[in-house]
Amino acid sequence: MLKATLIKAATEAGKLMKSRMNTGFSIENKEGINNLVTEVDVACEKLIMDIIQTEFPDHFILSEETGEVKTDSEFKWIIDPIDGTVNFAHGIPICCVSIGLEKNGKVLMGAVYNPFLDEFFFAEKGKGATLNGTPISVTQKNDVYASCLVTGFPYSYLDSENGPLEVFGRLIRKGVPVRRLGSAAIDLCWVAAGRFDGFYEHKLNAWDSAAGFLMVEEAGGKVTDFEGNPYSLYQPHIVATNGKIHDPLLDIINNR
Ligand code: IPD
Ligand code: CA
Ligand code: CA
Numbered sequence: 001m002l003k004a005t006l007i008k009a010a011t012e013a014g015k016l017m018k019s020r021m022n023t024g025f026s027i028e029n030k031e032g033i034n035n036l037v038t039e040v041d042v043a044c045e046k047l048i049m050d051i052i053q054t055e056f057p058d059h060f061i062l063s064e065e066t067g068e069v070k071t072d073s074e075f076k077w078i079i080d081p082i083d084g085t086v087n088f089a090h091g092i093p094i095c096c097v098s099i100g101l102e103k104n105g106k107v108l109m110g111a112v113y114n115p116f117l118d119e120f121f122f123a124e125k126g127k128g129a130t131l132n133g134t135p136i137s138v139t140q141k142n143d144v145y146a147s148c149l150v151t152g153f154p155y156s157y158l159d160s161e162n163g164p165l166e167v168f169g170r171l172i173r174k175g176v177p178v179r180r181l182g183s184a185a186i187d188l189c190w191v192a193a194g195r196f197d198g199f200y201e202h203k204l205n206a207w208d209s210a211a212g213f214l215m216v217e218e219a220g221g222k223v224t225d226f227e228g229n230p231y232s233l234y235q236p237h238i239v240a241t242n243g244k245i246h247d248p249l250l251d252i253i254n255n256r
Contacts, residue, residue, distance in 0.1 A: 001055065002056075002075075002101060002108075002109065003109060003124070005051060005052060005055045005056070006099055006101055006109055006111050006122075007111060007120075007122070008051055009047075009048045009051040009052055009097075009099055009111075010048075010097045010098075010099050010111040010112070010113040010120070011113060011120070012047055012048075012051060013044040013045075013047050013048045013081060013097040013113075014096070014097050014113040014114070014115035014120075015115060016040070016043060016044055016047055017040060017044055017081075017082055017088065017095070017097065017115055018115035018116060020040045020043070021088065021091060021093070021116075022091045025038050025039045025040050026038065026039045027039075027089050032155040032156045033155070034086060034155060035155040035156075036085050036086055036089050037065060037085065038082070038085060038088065038089055040082065040088065041064075041065055041081050041082045041085055041088075042065055042081075044081035044082055044097065045063055045064070045065050045066060045079065045081035048063070048079055048081055048097070048099065049061060049063060049066070049069075049079070052077050056073075056075065058071050058072075058073050059071060059073045059075045059076070059077060060072075060073050060075065060076040060077070061076070061077045061079065062076060062077070062078045062079070062206060062207065063077075063078075063079035063080075063081065063207065064079065064080050064081065064205070064207045065081065074103055074104045075101065075102065075103055076101070076102040076103075077099060077100075077101055077102075078099070078100040078101070078102060078107075078206050078207050078210035078211075078233070079098070079099050079207055080097070080098040080099075080185060080207035080208060080210075081097060082095055082096075082097065083095060083096050083097070083098045083112075083183045083184060083185040083186070083207075083208060084096060084181075084182050084183030084185075084186065086182055087181075087182045087183065092182070093114075093116030093117070094114070094116075094181050094182055094183055094186060095114065095116070095182075095183055095186075096112050096113055096114040096115075096183055096185050096186050096189075097111075097112070097113045097115075098110075098111075098112045098185035098207065098208070098210065098211045098212065099111050099112075099210075099211055100206075100207075100210025100211040100214065100233075102210070106125070107125065107210055107211075107213070107214045107233070108124065108125050109122070109123065109124045109125070109214070110122070110123050110210060110211025110212065110213075110214040110215055111211055112185045112186065112188075112189050112211050112212060112215065114186060118132075119131060119132065119189075120132055121136075121189040121192065121193070121211075121212075121215055123192075123211070123214045123215045123217075123218040123219075124218070125214065125218070126218075127218070128218050128219070129192050129214075129215045129216075129218040129219040131189075131193055136192050136193045136194065136219050137192075137194060137219045137220045138191060138192060138194055138197075138216065138219050138220045138221040138241075138242035138243065139194045139196075139197050139242045140242065140244065141197045141242060141244060141245060142244040142245060143245070144176070144197075144198075144245040144248035144249050144252065145174055145175075145176055147176060147196075147197035147198060147245050147249075148177045148179070148195075148196055148197055149171065149176060149177065149178045149179070149196060149197060149198050149199065149200070149249075150178065150179045150180070150181060150187045150190065150191070150196045150198075150199045151164070151167075151168065151178055151179075151180060151187075151199065151200055151201055152180060152181075152182065152184050152187065152201045152204075153180065153201075153202075154201075154202060154203040162226075162253060162254060162255055163202065164201075164202050166255075167200070167202075167252065167253050170252055170255070171252060179196070184199075184201060184204055184208040184209060184212065184238075185208060185209070185211060185212045186212075187199045187201075187212070188209060188211075188212025188213060188215055188216055188240055189212055189215050191216050191219075191221060191240050191241065191242070192212075192215040192216045192218070192219035192221065193219070194219075194242075197241060197242050197245055198239070198240065198241035198242065198245050198246070198249050199216075199238070199239075199240045199241070200226075200237075200238065200239045200240070200249065200253060201237075201238050202236065202237060203236045203237075204236055204237075204238055205236075206233035206234055209231075209233060209238055210233055212240075213231055213233070213238070213240060216240040216241075220242070220243065221240060221241055221242050221243055222240070222241055222242075222243040222246045223238065223239070223240040224238075224239050224246070224250070225237045225238070225239070226239060226250065226253055226254065227250075228246075228247070228250055239253065
């Protein structure tokens, strides 16, 4: 029932998102500039929460636009109704619904649906990751300088040592292709599917990565913070790779 509800919520919200693309919806700014929320984010979030709460009224919910609906449940749904909102607002079809389900603080399942490519990624702890039902796995590339990477940049620039532009500069000076798709959940799924060898980002929230990080792990990859510690959704840094380029990429990020 948990899995069926997860799949239903991601599928229905994806369909709604697709039907509303380029339809003149209202757009507002959150804190910072260009940190957008559209009325479609809110509508998709409501749809997802209604589906989950109909089945599991006592479950904890953490969702980007609503925040926390706290309960004592061991289950926590972590929702990004549209990951890639800036893309969505500009009619760029690289955006998705991302939903992760935690049990006792560990992500148990995740679903990421990009309705524009009709790509549904699903992972379950210990049971692998799939794209439209077919198992996926990370690449075998072991040379970080021969890799194809993806990253994202925060809405407000982090002017810190080893910040986003410094790391990006180090990589592109070496000629490493580093893409910027605009959806962390899709970035992670595309690492899981072997389209990218690795992904890193300096400032993510739990809802950006809850489903995608499990996707990478279940596809055979590795996910950590910038120190190489096991990944936690509740801190900002993420490095997610095929495993083989992980330590060299950490060295580049930390300028070692
Ligand atoms: C954003 C996207 C983007 C990442 C930002 C996120 P949103 O999420 O995942 O790729 O670089 O850090 O905030 O705002 O589109 O849900
Ligand atoms: Ca997001
Ligand atoms: Ca979002």
